[in-house]
Amino acid sequence: MTSPHHGAHALGSPGGRETAGAGPAGDPAPPPSTDTGMTDAGVTDTGVTDAVHEVEVEAEDRPPAAGTTSNLVIAVVVLAFGVAAFAGSWALGAGTAQRPAAGTFPLLVSGVLVLLGLGLLAGVRRTSDAERFTAGSWQVLAGLATMVVFVALISVIGFEIPAALLAFVWLRVLGHESWRLSIITSLAVVVAFYLLFVAALSVPIPHLF
Numbered sequence: 001m002t003s004p005h006h007g008a009h010a011l012g013s014p015g016g017r018e019t020a021g022a023g024p025a026g027d028p029a030p031p032p033s034t035d036t037g038m039t040d041a042g043v044t045d046t047g048v049t050d051a052v053h054e055v056e057v058e059a060e061d062r063p064p065a066a067g068t069t070s071n072l073v074i075a076v077v078v079l080a081f082g083v084a085a086f087a088g089s090w091a092l093g094a095g096t097a098q099r100p101a102a103g104t105f106p107l108l109v110s111g112v113l114v115l116l117g118l119g120l121l122a123g124v125r126r127t128s129d130a131e132r133f134t135a136g137s138w139q140v141l142a143g144l145a146t147m148v149v150f151v152a153l154i155s156v157i158g159f160e161i162p163a164a165l166l167a168f169v170w171l172r173v174l175g176h177e178s179w180r181l182s183i184i185t186s187l188a189v190v191v192a193f194y195l196l197f198v199a200a201l202s203v204p205i206p207h208l209f
Contacts, residue, residue: 071124079117081144085110088151092206102205105197106151113144139174146170158208164190 088103089110095101146169153162164186172182197203 068124071120075117075120075124077117077141078113078120078144081148082110082113082115082117085148085151086114088148088155092151092155093204095204100201100203102154102203103151104203106154109147110151113147143170143174154206158206160190160194160208163193 085106089107090103092103092106093101094107095104146166150162150166167186167189168182171177171185172179175182177185194207194209197205198207
């Protein structure tokens with residue numbers, strides 16, 4: 001006679017034994033919990049900490065903010081350079097849209113400088129993101145000074161040499177490019193300028209050749 005304890009077979013398991021991990025009715029056991037809430041929170045906190053650290057490092061490396069006096073000096077210098085360049089360009093001849101003269105292009109550039117200086121002058125007290133004078137700030141002033149010298153020399157020795165020197169100074173001295181790149185680019189700029197404005201458009205710009 002079969003014993004009720006040994007002869008009866010358990011559901012879902014041959015031989016009367018339950019399958020490991022199965023429920024009472026033979027259903028598979030639920031998968032183990034994969035709660036990653038703590039892990040995600042840890043990763044998020046680490047990312048926020050890294051971002052805050054990067055912002056602090058950038059703030060330490062940033063030059064100190066300029067005050068009202070520095071903003072006023074910058075505006076006056078830009079305006080003075082623009083006015084001086086405008087006067088020199090006007091002396092070369094303004095020309096017209098149909099018949100541009102030697103001072104047409106420099107006049108446009110100097111006019112932009114004048115407008116920029118006036119805009120800076122109007123926002124002296126409202127500007128809060130300007131930086132105090134550093135070594136890099138003087139490079140900007142040097143670039144503006146070379147523009148004034150460029151305009152002054154055009155009427156004396158033509159545009160070829162001043163244009164080549166201007167491009168070279170901007171590339172090599174201010175931009176810290178290589179000697180080879182600076183020389184080749186400077187000469188290419190002069191050639192392109194000559195072919196476009198002198199040979200193709202016949203603009204009466206003072207030139208040597």
